[in-house]
Amino acid sequence: MNIVLSAQNLRKSYAGQVVVDGVSISLNKGECFGLLGPNGAGKTTTLRLMLGLIEPDSGQLSLLGHAVPRHAREARLRVGVVPQVDNLDPDFTVAENLLVYGRYFGMKDREIEARIPALLEFASLAHKKDVKIPTLSGGMKRRLTLARALVNDPEVIFLDEPTTGLDPQARHLIWQRLHELTVQGKTLLLTTHFMDEAERLCNRLAVMDNGRIISEGSPRELIERNIEPQVVEVFGENAATWAQQHATRHAQRFEVSGESVFCYVADAQPLLRELQQQPDLRYLHRPANLEDVFLKLTGREMRE
Amino acid sequence: MSSHHFAPPRLSLRFFPIWQRHLLVWKKLAASSIIGHIADPMIYLLGLGYGLGSLLPQMGGTSYMVFLAAGTICYSTMNSASFEALYSGFSRMKEQRTWEAIMNTAVTLDDIVLAEVLWAASKSLLSGVTVLVAVWLLGLSHSPMLLWLAPLALLVGLCFAALGLIMTALAPSYDFFMYYFTLVITPMMLLCGVFFPVEQLPPLWQNVSSALPLTHAVEIARPLMSGNVPPDALLHVAVLLGYALSGFYVSLVLFRRRLSQ
Numbered sequence: 001m002n003i004v005l006s007a008q009n010l011r012k013s014y015a016g017q018v019v020v021d022g023v024s025i026s027l028n029k030g031e032c033f034g035l036l037g038p039n040g041a042g043k044t045t046t047l048r049l050m051l052g053l054i055e056p057d058s059g060q061l062s063l064l065g066h067a068v069p070r071h072a073r074e075a076r077l078r079v080g081v082v083p084q085v086d087n088l089d090p091d092f093t094v095a096e097n098l099l100v101y102g103r104y105f106g107m108k109d110r111e112i113e114a115r116i117p118a119l120l121e122f123a124s125l126a127h128k129k130d131v132k133i134p135t136l137s138g139g140m141k142r143r144l145t146l147a148r149a150l151v152n153d154p155e156v157i158f159l160d161e162p163t164t165g166l167d168p169q170a171r172h173l174i175w176q177r178l179h180e181l182t183v184q185g186k187t188l189l190l191t192t193h194f195m196d197e198a199e200r201l202c203n204r205l206a207v208m209d210n211g212r213i214i215s216e217g218s219p220r221e222l223i224e225r226n227i228e229p230q231v232v233e234v235f236g237e238n239a240a241t242w243a244q245q246h247a248t249r250h251a252q253r254f255e256v257s258g259e260s261v262f263c264y265v266a267d268a269q270p271l272l273r274e275l276q277q278q279p280d281l282r283y284l285h286r287p288a289n290l291e292d293v294f295l296k297l298t299g300r301e302m303r304e
Numbered sequence: 305m306s307s308h309h310f311a312p313p314r315l316s317l318r319f320f321p322i323w324q325r326h327l328l329v330w331k332k333l334a335a336s337s338i339i340g341h342i343a344d345p346m347i348y349l350l351g352l353g354y355g356l357g358s359l360l361p362q363m364g365g366t367s368y369m370v371f372l373a374a375g376t377i378c379y380s381t382m383n384s385a386s387f388e389a390l391y392s393g394f395s396r397m398k399e400q401r402t403w404e405a406i407m408n409t410a411v412t413l414d415d416i417v418l419a420e421v422l423w424a425a426s427k428s429l430l431s432g433v434t435v436l437v438a439v440w441l442l443g444l445s446h447s448p449m450l451l452w453l454a455p456l457a458l459l460v461g462l463c464f465a466a467l468g469l470i471m472t473a474l475a476p477s478y479d480f481f482m483y484y485f486t487l488v489i490t491p492m493m494l495l496c497g498v499f500f501p502v503e504q505l506p507p508l509w510q511n512v513s514s515a516l517p518l519t520h521a522v523e524i525a526r527p528l529m530s531g532n533v534p535p536d537a538l539l540h541v542a543v544l545l546g547y548a549l550s551g552f553y554v555s556l557v558l559f560r561r562r563l564s565q
Contacts, residue, residue, distance in 0.1 A: 014565065051408065053407060053408075053563075053564075054564050055306070055308065055564065073410055073411070073412055074410075076408065076409060076410050077410040079408075081408035083401075083404065083405070083408065085401060087400065087401035087402065087404050087405040088405075089325070089329070089400075089402065089405075090400065091329045091332050091333065092328070092329075092332075096328070100321070100324075100325050100328065101405070101409065103321035103324065103325075104318075104321050104322070104406055104409035104410060104411050105409055105410045106318070106321075106410060152409075152410075
C-alpha cells in the first residue's frame with residue numbers, strides 16, 4: 001500500500017463559516033508532507049478531520065485503508081499525534097506518561113515497558129525517566145510528546161506545529177529526530193508556519209489559505225513555479241521612493257513593506273549595479289526561498 | 305446539532321485504561337485529599353448526630369444518630385460523585401487537555417465519558433464505604449444488611465456522576481458549577497430526607513421530593529441501616545438507574561456536540 005492517506009474534496013464549516021473548503025491531499029508512504037498556511041488557514045481543522053475527530057460536511061477520507069470518520073478508531077491504532085499544545089499528564093513522571101498512553105492503544109504493560117528505554121533514548125530523556133512533567137523545559141516536553149506519539153510504533157505521524165515556541169537548539173534537535181523517523185520509513189504530516197522548517201524537512205508541501213490549498217509541490221517546485229529566482233532586499237528611508245522611480249526598470253516585480261523593498265528578479269546584476277550608485281540605500285542579495293513564495297501567495301498583511 | 309450526536313452510546317472495555325489513569329492520579333494525590341474526604345461526612349455525622357441527637361426523640365424507631373447515618377451515606381456519595389464529575393472532569397476535559405490527548409489514540413469519546421462516570425462512581429463507593437466503616441466502629445449498627453449499602457453507594461455514584469457530567473458538558477468555566485451546587489445539590493440535601501423525614505415538608509414539597517433521586521437513595525439506605533429489607537426497593541433502584549442512564553446519554557450527546565466544534 002503506497003497511498004497512506006487520501007483525502008478528497010473535504011469540506012467543513014462552522015456556523016456558516018467555511019473553514020475547510022474542498023481540500024484534497026494524498027500522502028505516499030515514507031514521505032514528509034508539510035501543510036503551510038497563516039494562522040486560521042484551516043490547517044488544524046484539516047488534521048482533525050483526517051484523524052476522524054470531527055465529521056466533514058462532505059468529502060472522502062481514507063487513512064491506512066480505513067474509511068474515516070467511520071473507522072477512524074481502527075486507523076488511529078497505527079497513527080501517532082503530536083498536538084499543537086502540550087497535553088502531557090502533569091501528575092505523572094516521564095515514564096508513566098508513556099506507560100499510561102500506550103494502554104490507550106490496547107498495549108500490554110510489559111509490551112510498553114519494553115519500548116520505554118528506546119523511546120526515552122530517542123527523545124534524549126533517559127536521564128529524566130522518573131522526573132515529573134512540570135520540571136521539564138519546553139523542549140523536553142515537546143520531545144516527550146513526540147516519544148509518546150511513537151509508543152504504538154505508528155506508521156503515520158501527524159504533527160501540528162511541532163516546534164512552535166522552541167529555542168533554536170530545541171528546534172534543531174526535533175528536526176533531527178523527525179528526519180530520523182523518515183529514514184525509518186515513517187510517513188509524516190506536519191503543519192507549520194516556519195518556512196525553514198518546511199524547506200528542510202518536507203519532500204512535498206501544500207500552501208493553504210482560507211481553507212483552500214493554493215499551491216502544492218516540492219519546496220523547489222513551489223519556488224520555481226511561483227516566484228523569480230533572485231531577491232534583492234533594499235533598506236533605507238528613501239527605499240520606497242527609489243523603488244517607485246527606478247525598481248521597475250530592473251526588477252520583474254517588487255513589494256514595499258515599511259522601509260524595505262523586496263525586488264524579485266531573474267538576473268540581479270543590473271539592479272545591483274544601479275544600487276551601487278545609491279549610497280543611502282543598503283541592500284541584500286539572496287536566492288528566493290519558500291518564505292517569499294508564502295508571502296506572495298498569502299499576502300503580507302497580518303492574520304489574527 | 306447533527307444526527308450522529310444522538311447515536312446510541314458505543315460502550316466497550318476500552319474505558320478501562322482511562323479509568324486506570326484516573327486511579328493512578330488519585331493514588332498520587334490521595335494522601336493530601338483522603339483526610340478531607342473522610343472528615344467531611346464524619347463532622348456532619350458526629351456534630352449533628354450528637355448535638356441534635358440529644359435534643360431529639362427517637363426518629364422512625366431508631367436513634368437520631370442512626371437516622372442521620374443513613375442520610376449521610378447517601379449525601380456523601382452524592383457529593384463525592386458530583387465533585388469528581390464537575391471539577392475534576394472539567395479539568396481533564398478543558399484545563400489539562402487530558403481528553404484531547406486520549407482522543408488521539410485508539411479510544412473514542414464514548415469510552416472517555418464512560419470512564420468518567422465509572423471513575424466518579426468508584427470514588428462514591430470509597431466515600432460510602434468509609435462512612436459504613438465509621439457506622440460499624442461507632443456501633444450504630446452491626447446488621448449484615450449494612451453490606452447492601454456498598455452497592456447502593458455505587459449506584460448513587462453512577463446517578464450523580466451522570467447528572468453532574470451534563471453540567472460539565474455545558475460549563476463555560478468552573479464558576480458555572482456554583483449554580484449546580486447551590487441550586488441543585490444543596491436543596492436536594494434538604495428536601496430528600498437526609499437530616500429530617502420528608503413527611504415534615506409541606507405537601508407540595510413532598511411531591512417535589514418524591515421525584516428527586518436522592519430521596520430514593522435515602523429510602524433504600526434507611527431501612528438497611530436498621531437491618532430491614534427496604535419496601536419498594538426495586539422501584540427506588542429503577543428510579544436511580546433511570547437517572548443514571550438518561551443522565552449518561554444526555555451528557556454524551558452534549559459532549560459530542562461540544563467537542564466537535
